[in-house]
Amino acid sequence: MRILISNDDGYLAPGIIALYQALKTMAQVEVIAPEHNNSAKSNALTLNAPIYIRQAENGFKYVTGTPADCVHIALTGYLNYKPDLIVSGINNGANMGDDTIYSGTVGAAMEAYLMGIPAIAFSQVERGWTYIDDAAEKAKQLVTILMQDSKINDAPWLVNVNIPNRPLSQMGEAKLTRLGRRHPAQSYITQESPRGETMYWIGSAGAAKDEAHDTDFHATSQGHVSLTPLQVDLTDHDALPFWRDSEAAWNKLA
Numbered sequence: 001m002r003i004l005i006s007n008d009d010g011y012l013a014p015g016i017i018a019l020y021q022a023l024k025t026m027a028q029v030e031v032i033a034p035e036h037n038n039s040a041k042s043n044a045l046t047l048n049a050p051i052y053i054r055q056a057e058n059g060f061k062y063v064t065g066t067p068a069d070c071v072h073i074a075l076t077g078y079l080n081y082k083p084d085l086i087v088s089g090i091n092n093g094a095n096m097g098d099d100t101i102y103s104g105t106v107g108a109a110m111e112a113y114l115m116g117i118p119a120i121a122f123s124q125v126e127r128g129w130t131y132i133d134d135a136a137e138k139a140k141q142l143v144t145i146l147m148q149d150s151k152i153n154d155a156p157w158l159v160n161v162n163i164p165n166r167p168l169s170q171m172g173e174a175k176l177t178r179l180g181r182r183h184p185a186q187s188y189i190t191q192e193s194p195r196g197e198t199m200y201w202i203g204s205a206g207a208a209k210d211e212a213h214d215t216d217f218h219a220t221s222q223g224h225v226s227l228t229p230l231q232v233d234l235t236d237h238d239a240l241p242f243w244r245d246s247e248a249a250w251n252k253l254a
Contacts, residue, residue: 001027001147004083004112006070008038008091008104011062014129015090018136019122020060023087023143030079031060032070034104041066041104043111053078067108075115085143085152086112089122090135094162096123096216097180099205100230106160113158114232118151121158125220126165134168138225142174158230162216164223172224179228180215182206 003023007016011033023029032053044066051065051073063070071086088108095103105121112119122139124132142161146152160179164171183206191199211217216226 001085001152002081002083003027003029003143004071004074004079004086005029005031006033006067006074006086006088006108008034008041008067008088008108010034010037011056011060013037013092014132015092015122015124015135016060017058018132019087019090019139022133022136022140026140026144026147027084030083032074032078033060033062034067034070035062035064038066038104040102041068041107042102043068043107045069045072067104068111071108071111071115075112075117083112083117085146086117086119087122087139087143088112088119090132090139090163091121091123092129093127094123094125094220095121095160096162096220096226096228097208098182100160100179106230109158109160110230110232113156113230116154116156118146118153118155118157119159121160123160123162124165125162128165130165131167134166134171135163137168138163138171142227158232160216160226160228160230162220162226164220164225166223170223172219172222174225174227175219177216177219177226177228178214179230180211180217181209183209 046065046069053063088105091105100106109119109121124135185206186203188203189201193199208217216228219226
């Protein structure tokens with residue numbers, strides 16, 4: 001069993017260190033992660049600048065690029081083997097609902113999925129790394145179950161997991177969920193730079209809008225671990241009939 005770990009918080013983040021310590025007891029594990037924090041980089045690839053890969057004192061490889069860069073380079077020649085599983089995280093804070101579109105944690109896992117390898121994105125619900133070792137142990141439990149159920153094979157899949165910041169003994173059950181939705185983000189923040197220019201900062205994410213009983217928001221609010229299968233097809237299949245008349249009208253003008 002060979003596992004590649006990445007993240008978006010950087011190779012020195014407590015989350016990736018805890019995850020490595022937990023998984024190395026059950027598999028051959030390698031870490032290739034960003035040099036610096038790359039939160040909200042989604043699936044971005046670095047195309048207009050060189051990327052460097054260096055090795056840290058703890059044996060981790062760190063990349064001067066994005067989370068998706070890490071996985072992409074690893075799978076297109078840097079590694080001399082194909083990992084059985086790619087795990088991203090553990091992220092410092094939740095990645096639920098709309099967050100998954102922006103998340104670098106999910107972006108790294110999605111890059112693996114797009115390249116044909118099963119992948120899991122792990123996040124803690126609250127920021128601050130409290131009970132991070134317990135979260136890592138919970139992540140190890142899931143990987144163990146997936147191994148036992150023979151779900152780690154040549155068929156790729158993508159799963160997003162959010163773990164409450166609780167001792168292992170106080171975590172609720174795992175709940176299979178769908179993604180919820182958030183309200184629009186809060187207003188941007190402005191500051192004046194030392195040169196008198198206006199600086200803009202992206203505002204905080206909005207509150208949960210759709211937190212129905214089957215969502216990741218609801219499950220984690222009750223102390224449960226949320227397990228959400230993801231897909232990449234962005235086609236709005238239900239809306240295809242809505243656009244048929246527009247298609248026909250446009251073609252008449254051709």
